[in-house]
Amino acid sequence: MRLRVLAVAAVLSLGACGTGGETAAPAADASLVWAVETQPITFNPHLWAQNKARLLVHNQFDALVHKTADGGFEPWLAKSWEVSGDGREYTLHLREDVTFHDGEKFDAAAVKANFDQLRKPGYAPAVAAVNLAHLDEVKATGPYTVTFTLKEPDGLFLDFLSAPQAGQVSPKSLAAAADLKAGGPDLVGTGPFILDRFVPGQEAHYRRNPAYAWAPPGAGHQGPAHLAEITYRFLPEAATRVGALTSGQVQIIEGVPATEIALIKNDPALRLQTSLNSGTAFTYYFNLAHAPTDDQRVREAFRDAVDLDTVLASVYQGTARRAWSLIGQASPFYDATLEGTYGNDPARANRLLDEAGWTARDAEGFRVKDGKRLTLRAVSSAPFVRDRRDVLAQAIQAAVKQSAGIDFQVKIVDQGAAEQAYAADEYEVFENSRGDSDAGAALNLILPSGAAIDRAHLDDPEVEKLLAEASASSDPAERKELYAKVQQEVVAEQAAVFPIYVPADQVAATAAVTGLGFDPASGTPASAYDLRIGT
Helix, strand or coil: CCEEEEECHHHCCCCCCECCECECCCCCCCEEEEEECCCCCCCCHHHCCCHHHHHHHHHHCCCCEEECCCCCEEECCEEEEEEECCCCEEEEEECCCCECCCCCECCHHHHHHHHHHHCCCCCCHHHHHHHCCCEEEEEEEECCEEEEEECCCCCCHHHHHCCHHHCCCCHHHHHHCCCCCCCCCCCCCCCCEEEEEEECCCEEEEEECCCCCCCCCCCCCECCCCCCEEEEEECCCHHHHHHHHHCCCCCEEECCCHHHHHHHHCCCCEEEEEEECCCECEEEEECCCCCCCCCHHHHHHHHHCCCHHHHHHHHHCCCCEECCCCECCCCCCCCHHHCCCCCCCHHHHHHHHHHCCCCEECCCCCEEECCEECEEEEEEEHHHCCCCHHHHHHHHHHHHHHHHCCEEEEEEECHHHHHHHHHCCCCCEEEECCCCCCHHHHHHHHCCCCCCCCCCCCCCHHHHHHHHHHHHCCCHHHHHHHHHHHHHHHHHHCCCEEEEEECEEEEEEECCEECCCECCCCCCECCCCCCEECC
8 A cells, every 4th residue: 555654753863852952951949830720620631621721731641743833743652654545544653762651661552552442432422423433443553553544534633643632641540540530640641741749629730750752843842841840720710810920929820811911011020922722713602403592583683782892892801802703713724704794783683683573572671572581591611611701701691681682691500510401402502612723623523413512403414514525635725615614604604603702822921931832733821841940
């Protein structure tokens, strides 16, 4: 079988420096404290779902390949790979000098064990059903060679091999972890840091992996991490995080609130960095499965009732970028022709609702029909509420009531209660943003009928056909054209979604911290690997 060579071993000089920088001699006792907004639901990379937790995943776990800022891929745990001419076979040649934190050898058998685990029924259903839907077989074809055979070409397969969910876990710890779903110190990887303490509600502590010598070529340096240890403190209140930074209790914070950005920028002892996230925008997905959101006039009226620019300016004080599509502007697949085509038209919103039969009003000013109030319910899972989305929802709630008489009800509940509400179909609006490095992967999770996060119940065979064609293609231009058609159909033609804003990460640090940056593929904060105190 003729093979297309995509990477060669020469790209990565084993045990020596890569293209990203010189091998570093780590400081003996450098430590740092980083305050984060969100506590991870799980430390198991296979089950990663929170964009805010991505930086923790790659502290402890490495992926097989690394995605670069230009959308290409470079070696990581795999030093080279080939893809067959028909796009159905991927052969990876693994590094031979890598060990897991528990001393176990990283090899082809370990990779196979990870993928076998990912495909076990009920373990990681979203990954198995979407990311690995086309995977037919995984074979260790040599001690350090693994071959993936696909049922059909999948243009997103390499992207998955670079994703957090493909982080490699020691097979020994997969078998012995006390709580595999939650992960923790007894679930180990090959990464630059070792998780040795997790105190729920307080902090996670990592210590340096002194043996680490396999960073991707594009990293800022090679060899062990600069820091001897790093502590992540869970501080959900924005004011508390900022206060901890300005008082010197922590050296870095993420999730800088809009109200404090000027303070950070004006303090010469502090530095602020921001980055738009890739993937999908923060979007309200309407539930098309039942009334009243099965009526397109109601969906369009909801969007037209909101002056979104004013709402975002009020909540985020000019720091949030408005979204016009469910794909964010940071993605190469974003369709800019949607900009300015809908929204902020209260007169049209009221006309549409009148046409839909919601002509009467109750004593509180809400529209009613057949004795029922025009109510749209949103249920949010607390661990996923970030960026003042609760305040944002309140502002939208006020706007749709005042402009069109719509009763928008928002509840923030624990994850179990949210899942129960989704399963019982007790919602009309589902809010979501995805930080996938390839927006196509996110759309495959959300839009097809029966998908892992099928909350909109779009049930559109044409959209599913377009998504399948885009996923199978490796041609960026072809994929862009196909995803543009998806966006036009979902946003413009059906008004199935209300895009709100493009998520971004704001990170502030003391001036003494260097090496702080963002993952080139996702736009989220990078791991602590390149961090150091001083130059």
